[in-house]
Amino acid sequence: MTRQIRKVAVIGSGVMGSGIAAHLANVGIPSLLLDIVPDLTPQEEAKGLTLEDKAVRNRLSTAAIQKLAKQKPAPLSSKEKASYIEAGNLEDDLHRLQEVDWIIEVIVENLSIKQQLFKKVDEVRKPGTIVSSNTSGISIKAMSEGLSEDFQAHFLGTHFFNPPRYLKLLEIIPTEKTKDDVTTFMKAFAEEVLGKGVVECKDTPNFIANRIGTYGLLVTVNEMIKGGYSVGEVDSVTGPLLGRPKSASFRTLDVVGLDTFLHVAKNVYDVASGDEKATFDPPPFMKEMAEKRWLGSKSGQGFYLKQ
Ligand code: NAD
Numbered sequence: 001m002t003r004q005i006r007k008v009a010v011i012g013s014g015v016m017g018s019g020i021a022a023h024l025a026n027v028g029i030p031s032l033l034l035d036i037v038p039d040l041t042p043q044e045e046a047k048g049l050t051l052e053d054k055a056v057r058n059r060l061s062t063a064a065i066q067k068l069a070k071q072k073p074a075p076l077s078s079k080e081k082a083s084y085i086e087a088g089n090l091e092d093d094l095h096r097l098q099e100v101d102w103i104i105e106v107i108v109e110n111l112s113i114k115q116q117l118f119k120k121v122d123e124v125r126k127p128g129t130i131v132s133s134n135t136s137g138i139s140i141k142a143m144s145e146g147l148s149e150d151f152q153a154h155f156l157g158t159h160f161f162n163p164p165r166y167l168k169l170l171e172i173i174p175t176e177k178t179k180d181d182v183t184t185f186m187k188a189f190a191e192e193v194l195g196k197g198v199v200e201c202k203d204t205p206n207f208i209a210n211r212i213g214t215y216g217l218l219v220t221v222n223e224m225i226k227g228g229y230s231v232g233e234v235d236s237v238t239g240p241l242l243g244r245p246k247s248a249s250f251r252t253l254d255v256v257g258l259d260t261f262l263h264v265a266k267n268v269y270d271v272a273s274g275d276e277k278a279t280f281d282p283p284p285f286m287k288e289m290a291e292k293r294w295l296g297s298k299s300g301q302g303f304y305l306k307q
Pocket of ligand 1: 015017036113137160260
């Protein structure tokens with residue numbers, strides 16, 4: 001069967017979902033970018049707005065899309081790229097998943113929330129539509145357990161790296177139920193159309209890159225505490241001064257989002273034991289920062305203030 005990806009649904013418009021939709025726009029593939037309607041802000045409540053008003057406004061507004069399209073250096077103009085991304089809200093637009101050839105889930109790193117979403121997706125998608133998760137390391141098999149055979153045959157992990165427009169790596173994680181032709185197609189599509197370098201991974205906690213990367217970061221933080229080093233010192237010796245402009249430890253955490261990082265560390269913590277469990281238990285100061293919503297760039301304050 002000849003497959004084609006003419007249109008994609010990206011579910012979750014946070015750090016990664018918006019970046020993936022923008023990358024798709026850069027290669028000329030239109031997408032439907034869906035999310036839940038966020039709670040009302042105190043200012044919106046004071047104005048008497050309801051969640052319904054907000055849902056309608058979200059669906060119609062293109063301002064956010066134009067803003068994210070402007071970030072992308074690519075052959076298309078911002079206006080052209082914005083026209084490739086259509087925003088919607090999950091509740092009203094779920095049926096529109098029938099319009100697309102690939103559905104990519106990019107919501108919060110939580111197994112049960114992702115399972116609830118996939119159950120709904122299974123009910124509305126066209127048979128044969130590829131569905132993937134951008135999870136950083138939750139079991140792909142566990143996410144699709146109990147869903148239809150057709151869903152499981154077309155389901156796999158497609159793990160993009162942040163920011164998707166710059167980082168070429170894509171981990172692809174099939175399960176034993178994923179059809180071979182789906183995996184082969186997605187690998188070729190990712191390389192030839194999305195311009196990615198693909199590494200196929202086993203469905204083990206945090207796959208390969210995050211299994212190593214999360215470990216490295218947590219060991220770095222623990223050494224920093226023991227040695228009494230500062231955040232600035234650690235970033236100086238892990239980043240630009242060593243010729244690695246994008247890899248400074250805490251700057252990277254700010255880009256990733258501390259809440260997401262803590263969820264990803266938990267993926268291994270939950271299955272580890274002994275010393276390994278202790279390593280994957282982040283120090284209290286990181287949890288306190290997350291509680292205060294010092295999450296990094298997405299909340300304006302992390303280890304650094306957003307510039
Ligand atoms: P984010 O917090 O920036 O965005 C998550 C989005 O999910 C939000 O827009 C939120 O409204 C939405 N959401 C939450 N609950 C939902 C629900 N029930 N239904 C629909 N949408 C819901 O998170 P992110 O950093 O974009 O991460 C998304 C996924 O990508 C996670 O699985 C994460 O592990 C993975 N990932 C993140 C990074 C990174 O650097 N941040 C890199 C690779 C993979």
